Every structure is written in structure tokens, then in C-alpha cells.
Amino acid sequence: MGHAFLAVARAHTNDTALVLADGGQVSYGALAARALRIAAILAEEGVAPRGVVALRNGKSPTGYAAMLACLMLGAAYVNLDELNPVLRLTRILETCRPSLLVADGESEAAVTEAASALGLRVLNLAAPELAGRLDQAPTAVPAALDQVHGGLPAYIMFTSGSTGFPKGAAISHAAVLNFVQWSQTTFGIGPGDILTNLNPLHFDNSVFDVYSALFNGAALAPVARDLLRDPRAAVETVERAGCTVWFSVPSLLIYLVSLKAIRPGSLASLRTVVFGGEGYPVPELSRLRRLLGDGPRLVNVYGPTECTCICSAHEVGAADLASARGLPPLGRIAPNFGALILDGDGPVTEGEVGELCLLGPQVGLGYVNDPERTAAAFVPNPLNPVWPETMYRTGDLVRVEGGALYFVGRKDNQVKHQGYRIELEEIEAALAALDAVERAAVVYRRQSSTHGHLVAFVVGGGPDGEAGLRAALRARLPDYMIPNRFEIVAELPLNTNGKVDRTRLRDGD
Numbered sequence: 001m002g003h004a005f006l007a008v009a010r011a012h013t014n015d016t017a018l019v020l021a022d023g024g025q026v027s028y029g030a031l032a033a034r035a036l037r038i039a040a041i042l043a044e045e046g047v048a049p050r051g052v053v054a055l056r057n058g059k060s061p062t063g064y065a066a067m068l069a070c071l072m073l074g075a076a077y078v079n080l081d082e083l084n085p086v087l088r089l090t091r092i093l094e095t096c097r098p099s100l101l102v103a104d105g106e107s108e109a110a111v112t113e114a115a116s117a118l119g120l121r122v123l124n125l126a127a128p129e130l131a132g133r134l135d136q137a138p139t140a141v142p143a144a145l146d147q148v149h150g151g152l153p154a155y156i157m158f159t160s161g162s163t164g165f166p167k168g169a170a171i172s173h174a175a176v177l178n179f180v181q182w183s184q185t186t187f188g189i190g191p192g193d194i195l196t197n198l199n200p201l202h203f204d205n206s207v208f209d210v211y212s213a214l215f216n217g218a219a220l221a222p223v224a225r226d227l228l229r230d231p232r233a234a235v236e237t238v239e240r241a242g243c244t245v246w247f248s249v250p251s252l253l254i255y256l257v258s259l260k261a262i263r264p265g266s267l268a269s270l271r272t273v274v275f276g277g278e279g280y281p282v283p284e285l286s287r288l289r290r291l292l293g294d295g296p297r298l299v300n301v302y303g304p305t306e307c308t309c310i311c312s313a314h315e316v317g318a319a320d321l322a323s324a325r326g327l328p329p330l331g332r333i334a335p336n337f338g339a340l341i342l343d344g345d346g347p348v349t350e351g352e353v354g355e356l357c358l359l360g361p362q363v364g365l366g367y368v369n370d371p372e373r374t375a376a377a378f379v380p381n382p383l384n385p386v387w388p389e390t391m392y393r394t395g396d397l398v399r400v401e402g403g404a405l406y407f408v409g410r411k412d413n414q415v416k417h418q419g420y421r422i423e424l425e426e427i428e429a430a431l432a433a434l435d436a437v438e439r440a441a442v443v444y445r446r447q448s449s450t451h452g453h454l455v456a457f458v459v460g461g462g463p464d465g466e467a468g469l470r471a472a473l474r475a476r477l478p479d480y481m482i483p484n485r486f487e488i489v490a491e492l493p494l495n496t497n498g499k500v501d502r503t504r505l506r507d508g509d
Contacts, residue, residue: 001154001173002072002145004180004215006032012191012217018061019194019221019241026061031214034061035068037137038102038125042069045100045123049074049147052096052156052368054120056080056103056111057201059222062125063104064210067155067201072141074148076170076368078156079201082108083496088166089114092158096168096368150174156368157204159305167373169306170365176211178361179308182336183212186313187245187272187299193218194269195245196238198252200225203497204305205277208247218245228252231261239267246273246296249498250280253288254439258491262291276301276310278499279327279407279425281432281439286321302330302405304394306377308362311337312405326433330398330405336360340391341398345382348399353408356398357381357391364392417444417454417480427456427483430476434469436462441492442483443506456483457505459491 009017009032018026047053053070057063057079070077078096080089089110093101101107101115105126115122125134153170183189195213197220199205213220221241227234235256238246246267253275256262273288273296280300289298303310314320314331333339338359341348348354359381366374381389397408409425424442431440438460446452462468466486473482495501 001176001215002068002074002148004177005035005068005071006141008215008217015191015217016219017214018064019219020061021222021224021227021237021241023240028214028217031061031065031068033139034065035072036139036141037134038062038065039069039072039142040137040140041123041125041130041133042073042075042100042102043142043144045121047073047075047100049144049152051075052078052098054078054080054093054096054098054101054115055201056082056101056105056107058104059197059201059224060104063201064214064220066102066104066125067210068214071154071173072148073144074152076153076156078158078168079206080111081200081202081496082111084110086110086113086117090117092166092168093118093120095158095166095370096156148173150177153365153368155207157207157305158202159204167370168368170368171207171306171308172365175308175362175364176207177215178336179207179310180211180215182334182362183208183310184216186334187212187274189213189216189218189245191217193245194221194241194243195219196241196243196247197222198228198234198238198246198248200497204309205247205249207309208274212245231256231259235261235266239269242269243267244269244271246270248275249277250275250284251278251492251494251498251500253280254284255491255494255498257284257287257291258438262288264291264293267292268295270296272297272299274299274301274313276303277497279429279432281437282321282323282326282328283432283435284438285316285328289316289321300328300331302407304358304392304396306364306392306394307337307358308364310334311339311358311362314404324433325406326429326431327407329401330407332403333358333405337362340381340383341400342382347383350400353397353399355411356394356396356405358394359389359391363390417452424454427454427473427477427481430473431456431458431469433476434462434472436460436468436472439492441500441502441505443502445506445508453484454481455505456486457489457492458486459489461486461488 009028013029017028017031156168158166197209298316312331340357341354381391395411427442493501
């Protein structure tokens with residue numbers, strides 16, 4: 001990837017790489033020079049191919065350059081979420097075992113404490129004592145770049161683990177480059193485009209933002225996390241930058257619409273709005289379409305962290321907005337992927353539900369320093385015993401209709417209620433299909449080892465409240481899937497990645 005970025009930077013030396021919130025700009029030539037200087041310093045600090053570097057990384061020119069510097073040296077980087085508690089940060093650092101923590105500014109207390117607990121050196125690139133060292137560092141291509149190949153891990157992205165400990169998915173250089181080519185082909189991203197970077201850098205949606213821009217000659221417009229506290233200011237920042245491609249989780253778009261930060265005529269420069277990471281209820285999608293008009297494409301994407309961000313896409317059309325399904329399809333699997341839908345180790349027929357399993361060059365390398373969970377999720381293709389081929393079991397249950405994937409639920413998010421096994425997402429989809437419902441989430445609250453209640457949290461709900469919702473759901477679901485309780489709420493709580501915080505709902509916080 002280092003070679004690829006430097007080639008793009010040479011071809012677009014004077015073109016804009018970063019459009020900053022204060023109106024400033026950074027050219028490709030300047031960004032490449034900064035990355036090369038940081039690479040020289042990291043090499044002096046002992047960073048080498050196959051190493052790991054932790055990054056406390058704001059969306060700053062130095063932060064992006066540090067990521068690129070790691071790629072040039074063949075060291076995998078790990079962007080930390082500075083809002084994580086100390087124990088979680090410590091667990092992440094213990095798992096990935098970095099040789100160095102590099103920051104683009106003063107680190108938060110939790111980051112500093114976690115690094116100190118493990119004796120991890122912290123290099124603050126914004127510190128005054130490093131200013132002269134950075135200015136004097138060479139901009140020559142690092143010698144280590146010749147040792148970097150497609151099979152090396154480019155980054156490690158940590159996700160929630162079912163065991164209660166985070167797991168770090170390692171993604172190779174070749175996988176990211178394959179993804180970049182797909183994004184260019186699918187979305188036509190290139191010079192003249194400006195992509196938003198709304199997604200946190202520790203969240204895998206940011207892979208699309210950063211590399212679809214910087215490896216295709218487009219510009220990137222970072223939006224700081226703090227700015228999202230002021231919805232109108234966030235939208236105005238995107239508008240001032242002239243962004244042409246937007247990517248975020250649906251929850252962020254719904255939030256901005258609900259607070260009237262997105263209004264008729266807003267975001268007029270956008271030609272494509274991409275969303276993924278969770279379902280986007282059709283009523284909310286229709287509302288977004290009305291506000292944005294017919295100009296930008298609306299594209300629903302799907303993909304697990306373990307397979308380089310995105311593996312399918314579906315452009316939302318009028319038929320989807322008129323559908324009674326409640327959620328748009330996940331779309332067709334990208335041509336650079338292979339996919340199997342399995343019930344156990346056997347394929348299902350069209351229309352039947354099975355687990356989506358992915359193959360191909362974007363499949364990750366496994367979970368870093370976690371052979372047990374790697375062996376459980378990254379498995380040999382059972383339908384191809386002759387030729388060794390690694391397959392990733394997503395845990396997502398889907399069905400195929402007309403060549404398109406439809407999400408049904410999670411294999412591992414199943415509850416047993418009144419003797420029946422229930423996928424909570426199926427109830428949510430049924431609620432989302434109701435005209436009176438803006439958003440909904442369903443959780444299972446356990447009262448004892450054998451008893452529990454289904455609780456639905458609903459934004460909207462209509463004039464008839466719980467009685468109306470029950471009556472409407474009875475036309476769609478068997479009785480045992482009707483929630484025992486409905487709570488009408490003004491909004492659903494979100495976690496730091498902008499997704500619905502189901503833990504808070506389940507725990508009653």
C-alpha cells in the first residue's frame with residue numbers, strides 16, 4: 001500500500017488530499033512528505049515490517065500521515081478509541097502487542113494510563129521537542145518499503161467479542177487495495193471527489209473514507225467527533241467542504257434528520273450517500289430521500305470488519321421505498337468476493353435462510369494473537385475439499401431473493417422465549433415496516449434463568465400507542481414474537497460508533 005499511495009501522491013502532487021474544517025487544505029505532496037518524515041522517525045524508533053504500532057489518532061494531517069507511515073514500513077497500525085475505559089484499552093494493547101504508541105497530540109488520561117500500565121512508550125508527534133526532529137527527518141522512501149508485500153497486515157481493527165473481550169481483526173495490504181479498486185469501480189471515486197470522514201478512525205467504516213479517497217486521487221474532509229454534538233455545524237462543515245460522497249451509519253443520518261440539521265436543499269454537492277453497519281428503516285429512508293431530492297444516489301452497503309469493510313452494495317430505488325419489508329436489501333455480493341449461504345456445512349436454496357460465508361481476496365487474516373477464535377470463524381470451505389480456501393463465517397443469517405441478499409438476523413443473537421427460538425431483528429424489521437414507527441429496537445430482558453420478557457423500544461408509534469402496535473404486529477408475527485412490553489421513547493441511545501446501544505436498553509439504563 002505504501003507504493004500505491006506514493007504513486008498516487010506523485011501523480012497528484014499539487015491536488016488537494018485533505019479539506020480541513022477550518023478551510024485549510026493539505027496537498028498530496030505535503031501529506032506524502034509528512035508521512036515519509038514520520039516513517040523515518042518510526043524506523044529510528046525500531047518500527048519494522050511485521051511490527052505493530054498503536055495510534056492515538058485524531059482526524060488531523062499528522063494522524064493520517066502516521067497511518068500512511070506505518071503502511072510504508074510494513075507495520076500494522078491500531079487506531080485506539082480514546083473514549084474507551086482504561087481496562088478495555090489495556091486489553092486491546094495486551095492483545096496486539098505494539099512496540100510504540102504514536103499520538104498526534106496530548107493523549108487522554110485513559111490512553112496514557114493504559115500505556116503506562118504496560119510500559120509502552122508514547123511518542124507525541126505534536127510535542128515541541130519533536131518539532132525539530134520532524135522538520136529535519138528525511139523524505140526519502142524508507143528502505144523497509146522493499147520488504148512490504150500484500151500478505152502483511154495493514155491494520156488491526158478491534159470489535160466487540162462474544163466472550164466479553166475485544167478481538168482484533170487483521171486485514172492485509174492486498175485486501176485493502178482490492179477494496180479500493182472495488183470502491184473506485186462501484187462509486188466512480190476519483191479526482192474531483194471529496195469524501196466525508198465522519199466515521200471514527202477506530203471504526204471500520206473509516207477504511208472506506210480514508211483509502212477510497214487517498215488511493216483514488218480524491219480529497220478527504222474530516223469531521224471531528226466533537227463537532228457531531230452540534231448537528232447543524234456538522235452538516236455545514238460537510239457543505240462548506242463541498243463533499244460529493246457521504247458515508248456513515250444510518251443512525252447518524254436519522255439523528256441529523258430528526259433534529260432538522262438536514263433540511264430541504266441541504267448537502268446539495270453530494271452525488272452519493274452511502275450508509276451501512278446497521279439497518280436503515282424504509283420510512284426513515286423515504287424521509288431522507290424527500291429532503292435530499294432526487295439528486296444523490298442512496299446506497300446501502302454491508303460487510304463485516306473481518307472482510308475489509310464492505311462486501312455488497314444496493315442502490316435504493318423507488319421500489320425499495322415502497323416495499324413493505326421494512327429494510328432495504330443488502331444487495332449483491334461484490335464481484336471480487338465469493339459467497340456461500342450455508343445451513344451447517346451444506347448450501348441452502350434460494351429463499352431459504354442460511355449463514356452468509358465469505359471468500360476471496362478481501363477476507364482478513366484472522367484475529368491477532370487469538371488462534372481459538374480465528375479457527376472458529378476463518379475456516380476451510382467445506383464445499384471445496386480439494387483446493388484449500390479460507391472462508392469467513394459472518395454469523396449473519398440471510399436469504400437470497402432475485403439475486404439480492406436480505407438480512408434476516410444474527411446466528412448468535414438468538415433468544416429462547418416461551419420455548420421458541422427468536423431472532424430479535426425479525427421483530428425489529430416488522431416494527432420498522434409500520435408507517436407509525438420511525439425507529440425500533442427489541443431486547444430480551446431476563447428475569448430468571450428460565451424466564452424473560454421481550455421489550456420493544458419505539459420512536460413514534462402512532463396515536464393508538466401500545467395497543468395499536470400490538471394489533472399491527474399480530475398481522476405480521478406469531479403471538480410468541482409479540483413483545484411483552486412496549487416503551488415509546490423520544491430517541492434510541494447510541495454507542496460511540498453511532499449504533500443503537502442495545503446494552504443500555506437491555507440493562508434499563
